[in-house]
Amino acid sequence: MDVFSYLMHGFQVAMLPENLLIALIGAFIGTIVGMLPGLGPINGVAILLPFAFAMGLPPESALILLAAVYLGCEYGGRISAILINVPGDAAAIMSTLDGYPLAKQGKAGIALSISAWSSFVGSMIATVGVVLFAPILAKWAIAFGPAEYFVLMVFALTCLSGLVSDQPVKTGVSALMGLGLAMVGVDAVTGVYRFTFDSVNLSDGIQFTTIVIGFFSISEILIMLEHTHAGQQVMSQGKRTLFNFKEMMFTMVSTIRASVMGFVIGVLPGAGATIASALTYTTERKLAGKNSKFGDGDLRGIAAPEAANNASACGSFIPMLTLGVPGSGTTAVMMGALTLYNITPGPQLFTEQPDIVWGLIASLFIGNVILLILNIPLVGLFAKMLNTPNYILIPAIATVSFVGVYAIHSNTFDLVLMVALGILGYCMRKLNFPLSALILGYVLGEMMESNLRRALSISHGDVNILFQGPIVQVLWALAALMVVLPIFRILRSKRKVAA
Secondary structure (H helix, E strand, C coil), X not given: CHHXXXXXXXXXXXXXXXXXXXXXXXXHHHHHHHHCCCCHHHHHHHHHHHHHHHCCCCHHHHHHHHHHHHHHHHHHHHHHHHHHCCCCCHHXXXXXXXXXXXXXXXXXXXXXXXXXXXHHHHHHHHHHHHHHHHHHHHHHHCXXXXXXXXXXXXXXXHHHHHHCCCCHHHHHHHHHHHHHHHCCEECCCCCCEECCCCCHHHCCCCCHHHHHHHHHHHHHHHHHHHCCCCCCCCCCCCCCCCCCHHHHHHHHHHHHHHHHHHHHHHHCCCCHHHHHHHHHHHHHHHHHCCCCCCCCCCCHHHHHHHHHHHHHHHHCHHHHHHHCCCCCHHHHHHHHHHHHCCCCCCCCHHHHCHHHHHHHHHHHHHHXXXXXHHHCCCHHHHHHHCCCCHHHHHHHHHHHHHHHHHHHHCCHXXXXXXXXXXXXXHHHHHCCCCHHHHHHHHHHHHHHXXXXXXXXXXXXXXXXXXXXXXXXXXXXXXXXXXXXXXXXXXXXXXXXXXX
């Protein structure tokens, strides 16, 4: 009953007129950002983060806005994936495999509507999971000490390399770069300046917003400048624009199964929606057998990855709220939003800031309903927005990015640093280094260091504290498993090639 009463309180917060309006605006913006190829949820949340802070929104309203943008991006990514075979973000890559063939068959409307419905189902199942499991995990997380938190964050970083099977080394390098950037500024324990290169502007460290907008928005602008040709024409939706009951039932089992899998993957620190959609798609393809139409226009090939990536997005809020560890690159950005308001995510958040936690959880339910209402009837409108030419889109993104960074400290140094980081981000993207790992490394870096220092000070320098206790040992075992997994995959693939 406690959970139910807290949830009702959350709905009271989320259903305030101003918060409902904020959720509606966030859902609309998120859908547009999501369907514009290459932008994705991290960019959407990163661009709006400084504006939410500059507008003086209270923390619960700011989080509702960013969460609505996040979910909207996950919904929107499928639109360009289906219509023009260009995923709006990485999580929508799997949606192109069957979505685009369906569009070529004149079933674009059916594909768009069934993907919107499966996204809604996946998000709602995952949000129920958040309501049920987040408070339990929060109570359990109170038992975590500095040593447990340090090893948990090590596990979060190893999850990146272990679950992103195609390039574990590059993922690890990106995470280490993020850890390095987190070390710039004043040592929190000794007060000594480090890696500032005698620059006053770096004495407080590199600002989170500067890093996120530099690496993602500026690098995206540089990549967009490479593609100056006109985009493809959006395909016709055909005669029927909505799925029927038979098609809904045909995909329902796959949708529910993918929703549960996506939620579980989303809870894992660092896994994210991209991994969830890839794993669920391959699982459903195997279960369907050789006689299925997967790859040629199977509705289950749309429903499963869309349900999974939306469920994963909602599930990633659990480690962020309960453990203070981001479940995805986007929740890492949202953790930055909490720090701007001097709020520390973790188990105490549920008792100290119930308005924020339960208002956010309730807004996930409301946001999903808003997104379903937006996405099904307005498919035609959203499709037209995909034709926005680069000569309008690029200046708009650049303006928002520069204003957003400058608004925080009114410092031109931040603008120069943002551009420099953007160029570095562009080079990393061209070399296929995942930037989300860098952001996770940056966010976790300071917390890892502080918890390591605290643990060692408690034990008077005895390193054994990092290996004592059942929680610590289990986390080390899981981290080791994540390190071994890529090696096992590489060896198995070599054996297959040899055979």
